[in-house]
Amino acid sequence: MSAKPIVEIKDIKKYFPLRSLGKKNAKFVKAVDGVSLEVYEGETLGLVGESGSGKTTLAKMVLGLLPPTENTVLIEGRDIWAGKHKKANGREVSAVFQDPASSLNPRATIYKSLERPLLINGYSKEEAREKIMDTVEKVNLRKELLDRFPNELSGGQQQRVSIARAISLMPKILVLDEPTSALDVSVQAQTLNELLRLQKELNMTYIFITHNLSVVRYMSDRICVMYGGKVMEIGKTDDVYFHCQHPYTIGLLSSVPPLHPKQRDRKKHLLSGDMPSLIDVGEGCRFCSRCKYAKEQCQTTEPPLKEMGAGHFVACHFAGEIDFDAE
Ligand SMILES: Nc1ncnc2c1ncn2[C@@H]1O[C@H](COP(=O)(O)OP(=O)(O)OP(=O)(O)O)[C@@H](O)[C@H]1O
Ligand code: SF4
Numbered sequence: 001m002s003a004k005p006i007v008e009i010k011d012i013k014k015y016f017p018l019r020s021l022g023k024k025n026a027k028f029v030k031a032v033d034g035v036s037l038e039v040y041e042g043e044t045l046g047l048v049g050e051s052g053s054g055k056t057t058l059a060k061m062v063l064g065l066l067p068p069t070e071n072t073v074l075i076e077g078r079d080i081w082a083g084k085h086k087k088a089n090g091r092e093v094s095a096v097f098q099d100p101a102s103s104l105n106p107r108a109t110i111y112k113s114l115e116r117p118l119l120i121n122g123y124s125k126e127e128a129r130e131k132i133m134d135t136v137e138k139v140n141l142r143k144e145l146l147d148r149f150p151n152e153l154s155g156g157q158q159q160r161v162s163i164a165r166a167i168s169l170m171p172k173i174l175v176l177d178e179p180t181s182a183l184d185v186s187v188q189a190q191t192l193n194e195l196l197r198l199q200k201e202l203n204m205t206y207i208f209i210t211h212n213l214s215v216v217r218y219m220s221d222r223i224c225v226m227y228g229g230k231v232m233e234i235g236k237t238d239d240v241y242f243h244c245q246h247p248y249t250i251g252l253l254s255s256v257p258p259l260h261p262k263q264r265d266r267k268k269h270l271l272s273g274d275m276p277s278l279i280d281v282g283e284g285c286r287f288c289s290r291c292k293y294a295k296e297q298c299q300t301t302e303p304p305l306k307e308m309g310a311g312h313f314v315a316c317h318f319a320g321e322i323d324f325d326a327e
């Protein structure tokens with residue numbers, strides 16, 4: 001991992017309009033509401049947070065699939081959303097999504113599914129064949145599967161095809177959005193290890209999205225915790241995992257068994273309630289309605305991200321002051 005940012009996200013926002021209300025009364029779902037972060041070359045940044053916290057929306061703006069409402073993403077210093085077409089080119093960033101079956105065309109053979117993006121990107125039929133053979137070898141997919149249709153493959157094999165397709169254009173950045181959660185437990189670990197091997201071999205940078213906090217710890221160099229379209233805490237994996245300072249992070253971690261007995265008793269921090277609506281968001285801290293440490297200030301003033309240690313940022317007014325071990 002280098003200290004060079006390959007992705008720079010600058011105060012990015014994505015607001016989805018609620019169509020049912022008409023233009024005059026327009027209201028918005030503030031899915032991502034001012035996220036700034038950097039992803040460094042060769043690292044894996046894990047993105048965690050409950051359902052609806054804005055992880056996929058953020059990833060899609062990095063992938064060039066969803067234009068931001070405000071601000072932008074730089075990849076290697078280049079603004080991918082600059083220019084009137086507002087369309088990023090997909091060669092630098094690729095993605096693997098959760099459900100391999102739905103991301104493959106059921107009527108195309110595996111070979112055709114792998115060939116298509118190469119042809120679109122200017123490869124000849126012959127060059128595409130060579131590339132496909134090379135890529136399926138990299139992901140350990142048996143060549144005889146190339147003539148089959150997706151429904152003739154196991155979930156693990158389908159996900160290998162998705163990974164092969166994602167890496168065939170040699171992207172520098174791979175977004176992995178819950179890549180193993182639809183797989184059998186027995187193939188999950190194998191797929192994760194293969195992703196780690198490929199990352200080293202091909203020198204890729206990963207943005208790894210998951211609900212599984214044990215998986216994110218295994219895979220990531222740094223962890224970014226999102227809630228309600230905002231970053232709550234970001235830092236090196238061990239800092240976030242073992243020395244978290246945000247009440248939301250400790251709540252999330254409470255669902256994971258502690259790794260050693262000395263670790264904080266996290267059970268008492270289990271999250272209750274649901275994430276509030278992202279439509280009429282108040283002025284204060286997004287986590288306010290569920291936070292047992294909330295004070296008056298939290299209702300009215302949004303906490304900025306403060307650096308609490310080298311590269312460890314926390315968005316809480318009382319970061320560093322809360323004693324999570326006290327009752
Ligand atoms: N196309 C859309 N139109 C309107 N609202 C959307 C759209 N896409 C996402 N949202 C809303 O934006 C918020 C963030 O969604 P997003 O899919 O980014 O969350 P997520 O963190 O990826 O959740 P999950 O863990 O369930 O995948 C949610 O409230 C969602 O309903
Ligand atoms: S700012 Fe207040 S409400 Fe938000 S996490 Fe910190 S203590 Fe809780």
Ligand SMILES: [Mg+2]
Nearest residue numbers: 055056057177
């Ligand atoms: Mg998602």
